[in-house]
Amino acid sequence: MSQGTLRNNCLGFIELLAQGIALISPTMTAALIIPVMYGNTGDWSWLSYALGTVMLLFVALNLNQFARRSTSAGSMYAYICRGLGFTVGAIGGWSLIWAYLGISMAGVAGFSIFAEKLFEMAGIHVPLLALAAACVLVAWFCAWKDVKVSAVLMLAMEGISMTLILLLCVISLWQHSFAIDHVQFDTTNLPLSGLGLGVVVAIFSLVGFECATAFGDEARDPLRTIPRAVILSLVISGAFFVFVT
Structure with missing residues (x-):
């Protein structure tokens, strides 16, 4: 990457898809939400x-x-500006920044808590603050060094995590002979008020699917690969959530 510019044409469709799925963070949702x-x-x-x-x-x-x-690199900010003007675009852009910061903070907190428990199981005491600092530093270094490195790393880590969770689900189903739970399809027990709240939680769980639009300069063939990554990251994560629940 040259000074002051983004690295052009370095992210293919798979890397863009990895960005979207990793920001949605299906494994965190499966474990906590x-x-x-x-x-x-x-x-x-x-x-x-x-x-x-x-x-x-x-x-x-x-x-x-x-x-x-x-x-462009402006993502939804640029889209909002074209449709609704610069004032609304600025509000949308800042909202997006704060949303991504919130997701990042949640990710760092989740990593720190799970890592601390993992070290405790191994009989090693590591301060929670040290784990959080290490997580932030590693993430910053990967993003600063090369966006392609961070994209590939996100693909590997999230892919392994999702595979392990799916394996756990299959093992659980196998122990119950893959029996269909008919109660989950009985409309007489449909909680309409709870369902509305559940949809709100589901939408929150899927936040981040649009992040591929921010890589307009780094993506290869962006007018084709970015729209595909946006749709497919949402479909894959949504199907994963439906299966796990």
Whole structure:
């Protein structure tokens, strides 16, 4: 990367897809948010995620109307400016920054807590603050060194995590002979109020699917690969959530 510029044409479709899925963070949702979802929605938790995914697919289709026509590093800020002006665009841009910072903080906190427990199981005491600092420094270094390195690393880590969770689900189903739980399809027990709250939680779980639009300068063939990454990251994560619930 030359000084003051982004590295052009370095991210292919797979790397863009990895960015979207990693920012959604399906493994964090499976470990922390799905139990909360079940506490509110019960046996219909899977439907909340299905409805949330479909609703956001309509958002993604609208977003892709811009992504197929123009590309830049400004992401949704640039799209909002073109449609609603600079004032609304600035509000949208700052909102997006704060949202991504919130996701980052949640990721750092989750990593620190799980890493601390893992070290405790091994009989090693590591301060929580030290783990958080290490997580931030490693993430910053990967992003500063090369966006392609960070994208490939995110793909590997999230891919391994999702595979392990799916393996755990399959083992659990195998122990129960893959029996169908008919209660999850019994509409007489459909909690409408809980379902509405569940959809809100589902949408929160899928935040980040649009992040590929921020790599307009780094992506190869961006007018084609970015829209595909936006849609597919949402579909893969939504299907994963439905299956796990």
